[in-house]
Amino acid sequence: MPLIVEKKPEVLITEDGIRTDGRGPLDLRPVKIQVGLLSRADGSAYLEWGGNRVLAAVFGPREVHPKHMTLPDRALLRCRYNMAPFSTPERKRPGPDRRSVELSKVIREALLPSIFLERYPGTAIDVFVEILRSDAGTRVAGVTAASLALADAGIEMRGLVTAVAVGRVGDWVVVDPNHDEDQWGDADIPVAFLMEEKEITLLQLDGPMTQEQFDKALELASQAADLIYEVQKEALRRPYEAVRLEILRRGE
Amino acid sequence: MLDERIAAELVGDYIRELAASGQRKDGRAFDEIREIKIRPGTFTKAEGEAWISLGATQVLVGVKADVGTPFPDTPDKGVLISNVELLPLASPTFEPGPPDENAIEMARVVDRALRGSNAIDMEALAIKSGELVYMIFLDMYALDHDGNIIDAFALGSLVALSRTRIPVVEVTEDGEMIVKEETFDLPLRDLPITFTFIKIGDALMLDPTLEEELVSDAAITISIDSSGRVCSIQKRHGSFRVDEIKRAVSIARSKYSEVEGILREQGGLV
Known part of the structure; x- marks a missing residue:
């Protein structure tokens, strides 16, 4: 029996476009x-993305177990998306369910085009995405974190993958749906981009949209991804920047 | 996986030689615990939580509360369920899948330390005798494995439990359940602290790193309650002499207040 009872807000977005968490649509x-x-x-x-907390880790390139999964001409990319039992209002039973199996697949396929797999034949690259705290948009947070973990592992890549969700609430197209909008909104569209070429590597849609709304949604997703991409690059630079400063300091 | 064992093999002789001359690879004394740090912030949706590190080992513990029917033999007591997940992201040797024997052993050892010291007032977790009680889920998540995960789990559990606040649930006369806005602190009566020792030759070392664990001849985990009593023991692999076990218990008792002090200092015990 859940101890937390959720209530649907009376208004998801005001006439002036103010959302339940005070944000504007964009x-x-x-x-x-x-x-x-x-x-x-x-x-x-x-x-950390809103109330989401996501940890991603990469192992590899490493030996493939079981051996028969080895690909002779490229690396085998594996991905596991998993939600912690304490990541949801009501405790989630540990272990994979149908949702996490599907998300593992779409996240793997979102990352796949970004990696030069052919540079690592016969090996495995394992990506683990752990959702520690969920607050709408965990898969896009997972992709965004996982791409950085791959870069941090020194895997050769075409570029980073950045993901963001857009949604529809009534007539409004909104960027980065929150929990209320995810729960009671009219449409949810997670999108991932390979940022170098702005190729879309993940796209799902759940809920009806007109052509016009859909076009706008993709446009807004692309703009939002640009902003997140900057945060990603800055995060990737930060540890190396510390090393660079340390070297400079010692040199003096 | 293979690489870890090969590495242990390579460094093993060095660790053994050091141990024989009273030293450790990271320069610690045999009875010295690595730095304990509680990471500030909110990381879960649990009613109580702790992200804690012990040297390079990191764990995240979450306490979730729910209500359910009590066990028939304890109709007036709440239920505690302890679970360990050795996540594959914590170590190249951890594989996805249900908890293996190591994970289950760790969960049960932490669980026994809590029960053996009567740390949680289980009677205070009954709502309606024989019908409704609070269920406490203690989920321990390994994030980064550099040895002695079990002590990290035990410390993290203590901090998470001491921070746990549970919504008040009442049952009306016609049997309807009401979840109130107000909350109460999980009633903690004791603070058992767990100490893990390994044996390398004749050396008894507290809080082993992964390298030390891999070359160790034996391991034992001992929990001490706040009045200095032993409240749980688990001999793990290998064998000890009686005098070694007595020595380990005595070291664990002497270390209790130091570790409790560190947790308090960092705001870990509410």
Whole structure:
């Protein structure tokens, strides 16, 4: 029996476009990223996005187990999206369910085009995405963190993948739907971009949209991704910047 | 995986030699615990939580509360369920899947330390005798494995439990359940602290790193309650002499107030 009873807000978005968390339609929730915080993983990233908390780690390139999964001409990319039992208002039973299996697949396919897999034949690259706290948009937070963990692991890539969701609430197209909008909104569209070429590597849609609304949604997703991309690059630079400053300091 | 064991093999002789001359690779004394740090912030949707590190080892513990029917033999007591997940992101040797024997052992050892010290007032978690009680889910998540995850889990559990606030639930006369806005502190009566030792040759070392764990001949985990009593023990791999176990218990008792002090200092115990 859940101890938390959710109530639907009376108004999801006002006539002036003010959302339940006070944001305007185009505003993102705050995004904070830390790269390389895990010692055992080859690459890692921790991401706070609104109320979401996501940890991504990469192992590899490494030996493939079981061996028969080995690909002779390229690396095998594997991905596991998992929600912690304490990530939801009501405790989630540990272990994979149908949703997490699907998300693992779409996240893997969102990252796949960004990696030069052919440079690592016969190996495995394992990506683990752990949702520690969920607050709408965990898959896009997961993709955004995972791409950084891959970069942190030193895997050769075409570029970073950045993901963001857009949604529809009544007549409004909104960027980065919050929990209320995710729960009671009219449409939800997670999108991931390979930022170098602005190729779309993840796209899902849930809920009806007119052609006009859909076009606008993609446009807004692209603009929002540009902003998140900057936060990603800054996070990736930060640990190396510390090293650079340390070298300069010692040189003096 | 293989690489970890090969690395242990390579560094093993060095660690053994050091141990024989009273030293450790990271320069610690045998009875010295690595730095304990509680990461500030909110990381989960749990009613109580702690992200804690012990040297490079990091764990996240979340306490979720729910209500359910009590066990038939304890109709007036709440239910505690402890679970460990050794996440594959914490170590190249951890594989996805249901908890293996190591994970289950760790969960049960932490659970026994809490029960053995009567740390949680289980009677205070009954709502309606035989019908409705609070269920406390203690979920321990390994994030980064550099040895002695079990002590990190035990410390993290203590901090998470001491921070746990649960919504008040009442049952009306016609049996209807009401979840109130107000909350109460999870009733903690004791603070058991867990100490893990390994044996390398004749050396008894507290809080082993992963390298030390991998070359160790034996391991034992001992929990001490706030009045200095032993409240749980788990001999893990290998074997100890009686005098070694007595020595380990005595070291654990002497370390209790130091560790409790560190947790308090960092605001870990509310």
